[in-house]
Amino acid sequence: MSLVLDENLRLGHPGIDRQHQEVLEQINKLSDKLTEGADDVEVRDVLDFLHTYADKHFFEEERLMKSCNYYGLYKQQKEHAQFKREIEGLQLMLRKKRPSIDLAHQVETSLFRYFVEHINGMDREFADYIKRNDL
Ligand SMILES: [Fe+2]
Numbered sequence: 001m002s003l004v005l006d007e008n009l010r011l012g013h014p015g016i017d018r019q020h021q022e023v024l025e026q027i028n029k030l031s032d033k034l035t036e037g038a039d040d041v042e043v044r045d046v047l048d049f050l051h052t053y054a055d056k057h058f059f060e061e062e063r064l065m066k067s068c069n070y071y072g073l074y075k076q077q078k079e080h081a082q083f084k085r086e087i088e089g090l091q092l093m094l095r096k097k098r099p100s101i102d103l104a105h106q107v108e109t110s111l112f113r114y115f116v117e118h119i120n121g122m123d124r125e126f127a128d129y130i131k132r133n134d135l
């Protein structure tokens, strides 16, 4: 899978865009590892990294939101928590199942789609708020 942060997904905030790019790269990597039949340890490592990185990204985004009294903070926190639960669901699944194409498909439908929709929806709304208010 080679999904990149193209122009449509860029929000115009360099820090956030860079972090979104990294999350997408990790999702790609995870999907590739699953498709090519990498061993459990390798897949788990990528998934753990993705979990830690997503955590860091959400933490920074939420801190930025708090610092400018953003009205949509609570909605964002809920979606961020949901995304982390998706990752944790995959981590659990990997304890029972071997890496497979099925799991790769799940990564594409759950993680990737969820993240892209989140960027295009709530994160874009936040980026517009920053621009509108000159923050
Ligand atoms: Fe984000």
Ligand SMILES: [Fe+2]
Binding pocket: 061, 076, 080, 118, 122, 123
């Ligand atoms: Fe977000």
